[in-house]
Amino acid sequence: MQYFRPTSLADALAIKADHDVTILAGGTDVYPVRTARRAWGDPAHRPVLDITAIPGLRGITEEPGGWRFGALTTWSDLAAAGLPPLFDGYRRAAREVGGLQVQNLGTLAGNLVTASPAGDGIPNLMALDAVVEVAGKGGTRTLPVQAFSTGYRSTALAADEIVTALIVPKLHGARSTFLKLGARKYLVISIAMVAAIVVTNEAGTITAVRIAVGACSAVAQRLTALEAALLGQPLGQAAGLVTAGHLADLAPIDDVRASAAYRLAAAESLVRDALTDLAATAARRAA
């Protein structure tokens, strides 16, 4: 089996264009998949394109247009970074992905590309209105995360492309939270999760709000009806405005972790909890 470890993006793109390779970043999805296949007698593996030796792909930088998260930025990098409250939710997710060992290896881009319905990063990126920067043989393009994540374990990434960064536009005065529900404390895959971001004016009225729910549909979803309903409402009363109808577009499934009905009800509770959380931090800040 071939193993490529290029030291420039150009080389990596050339390899990607020529070979059917598996990109390897933190390996926290690639290795478990390999192990699961091997366990039932399937040892074959595509050639590997290890992108971790490419300089400049790791790290968080503030740019005029927004915050740039290099594709190799790890969960631990995110958790440790000094970022505005807009990122409190995403950072909370960073501390709840797997355990520390996984957070130290796993990358933000890898989580997005894996495109698991239970990927903790994805609802956060949706709430953050993140843009995915991808490079391919034709150059670099960007696309909104909603357009990037196309379905159950599928993305809009073309065969010759590599994700180079996630870019999050600034949102002045925003606060955020993330709530994850699982059946144990650490090393647990979400049964349901919610990422929420709000901006309020001085009167405490919601002037911007974005809420996304994960693990309740093939791809995480923004609750646009709810967002519209909350706009212009006092944050302190937002939790009380949530109705089941606001979650009607979700399509959770029954699996070993939970029933569909439960997921929906839990998501509704989590959305209220997230709004209550945000109202409480707002009140604390005001005090």
Add this chain to the structure above:
Amino acid sequence: MLDRPVLPTVTLTVNGTDRMVAADPFASLADTLREGLGLTGTKIGCDAGDCGACTVLMDGAQVCACLVATAQAEGRAITTIEAEDPLVDRLRAAFLAAGAAQCGICTPGMIMAAADLLAHKAAPTRREIEDGIGGVLCRCTGYIKIVEAIEAVARGANAFAPVAEAGAAVGARIARADGLPKVQGTDRFGADFAPEGALWMRAVRSPHARARFTLGDLSAVKAAHPGLEAILTAADIPGANSFGIFPTIKDQPVLAPGLVRYRGEAILALVGTREAVEGLADAALPITWEVEPALIGVDAALAEGVTPLHANIPDNVLTRGYLETGDIAEGHRLGTATAEGRFRTGFVEHAYIEPEAGYAVRTKAISSEAGTGSREEIAWDDSSDRIEVTACTQAAVMDQEEVARVVGVSMAQVRIIPTACGGGFGGKLDVSIQPLIAVAAWLTRKPVRIVYSRTESMASTTKRHPSQIQARMSADAAGRFTAYEMTGDFNTGAYASWGPTVANRVPVHATGPYKVPHVRNATRAVHTNEVPAGAFRGFGVPQAALAGETLIDDLAERLGIDRWAIRRINAIDHGDRTPTGQILYASAGLPQCLDSVKADYDRLMAGAAAHNAMGGRTARGVGVACMWYGCGNTSMSNPSKMRITLARDGRLTFLNGAVDIGQGSSTVLLQIAADALGLPTAAFDFIVGDTDRTPDAGKTSASRQTFVSGNAAKLAGRDLRAKILALANAGPSARLALDGHRLTVEDGEASRVIDLSVLASEADIVLAGEGEYDPPTTALDAKGQGIPYATYGFAAQVAEVEVDRLLGTVKVTRILAAHDVGRAINPTLTEGQIHGGIAQGLGLALMEEYLPGRTENLHDYLIPTAGDMPEITIHLIEDTEPEGPFGAKGVGEPALVATAPAILGAIRHAVGVRMTEVPVLPHRLWAAMQGREAAE
């Protein structure tokens, strides 16, 4: 495809030293450390990031070495458990002193995670410690002593375990006798070593639950893959192609002969170079499957007209268990209140962190030193060859019997050498790898090793029996139980394994540790096309306790009696009669257990009431449950034999055949033997479990080693002591001291020195003591009457939980555990057993469910992590067992039984729903709460 690719060389900086190693760049760092550099302190429990056993530091930060490509580790500073580092040293000492390493398989990963934590945060809070080790699973300790050990290092406390003086070992908290290598990472588990050049084996397993198969031309496959030495099939098994726990039920094939009965059953074994056996895809093998409808679940297996799994068992009922005393109808008539219910539990996986591993070697009966001829001459007559199996196990002598049977040789030709065992809990009582590697080594005449993958271990080895129990219980107005009646079906899977034991143990224990005059309990063990269910901590008793304890809560509710009080009223006491007709004359400490938790129970009840009065998001609840458990095999002889030798040079050796699976038998038996002899524990060398050297101690199961082997150890110590005293003509209270070959016997004023080096003896061993013990039991009659066990362990546990009223999540906040252990030979180890049992009970109650094909890894099969454990308060009750060594009895299994029912009781107290199915996953509790609301 090349079977042996040329591997590139990488330089890894490990523990400060640059090491060159040839490795596949995509091979995991864990694999390269272990197989390439021989640094086997880094363990592999799952190879998928889920268990943390492989935790190492990379540039000072903890990572799973199984997720790091070897190429990615180049140029980074790697720190492993083998490091020489002051902080790691302090953690090692603290883990040893606190009893934080039981089986020790998680210990290297835990210590590395803790080192990362403490290097970055010198004084962490408890919560931060849990965060720091949250990615490492431990199945033995319940994490309590691990957290304590890390706290001790953070505090800068000096870690030391007491060293016991002669005669003062019993009751002392000495460090594990086998603990040092565990904290150093040098202990050798099944996958940690093998002879140079050993071949590898991989079993090819059925993806179907029930199917017939035919094999095409395997010789062509072999020819195409020069690295393959052999492809073994059922036809190659030299002896009988069958094994099983009971001499009369050898029903499980080593390799399936054309028919598989469960998903995960082995059909072929590939033997060859590692690259060859791992690189050959199952899809490339000429296997033609003919899938048949599988019988999944007991109801399917018991349906009319189905094709049975085994021709000789037409109704799929493997065994029935039965107990009857009094008149059940009369008992219910005497009751003022009657409660009944149906209960269901699923498969539960042992989830020991060490998957099965080991190697086998075919050896010459005549040692090569004997020099009786040239090699060729010896090889010529190989009928007396021997087969040696070095593997993790709980039952060396049973392995010896099974291996002899499948290889077709005598018992004397088989040697079993147990490695350190990275957790067992019943799952390593059955053979797994042993017949496979023994047959392969026998046929190829080369050493053969195997390491099960996590999924292979989970899919192919035994589980806890799923149960369907229907029970009915009555009590009179004063709360006295008058009748208990149950029928239980236990899904024993495709093969018998320990099914009969479960079917027999449950009727005896199902009423719980209470006085019940009228009882009728009936069980069945039923074959299905699922993974075999076997032995797992408690042998069916935890399942039965869920039913019984729930009905007791029902009766308490109906009669308006407090749940603690109704248990206290009925608690079995000295002089009481059990449902088998046995009178408990001594060591029946349940009343004391209950009394010891009463004040805290009242306080928690008041706290819950106050909390709930505020009507917040969470509801708090308190539950209580009791248990009992007979130590040793049910109504069967289960002897143990121990031996202590004193050599000419003064070497004192304890030959102990009882395998220590982490629970601490090596230490406890040593403490008993040492005090019986009158020399300090530090004076002993010990040899554990080697069937060529140690007498048969029986298996490590049924909570029998402390009690049964403990008695044998005591007798062996006494025997040797008597011989020494006779030699010195000294009285019984004489004091012994051993200094090299000089053995001093001090008897009051008189003192005599025995020079061992001049004692007359043909062999090196100049004195030896032996002890043998078989617990007194009697057979059970057709109605289950008799004396099934010589002694019983008892416990009462109280659980406090908080339930999220909207999400249905449960957090167990506190467990009070009062256990009558007779005598705690080593309180640190006893507490460790209780902590670990509680963790498993919590898992059973709230999260663990093995679903073949769906939760067959540690990602989807959830066991408690460090953050899931409650605060635990232990009360050790010592109601001396006169039949036990120094008053002791077992605690291994009792620790688990009461926890799940106590948690269920607490959930019910909190939110008013009576859960009858475990695990109580959030969605199940939520659905039950919804149902209750709808009903109101």
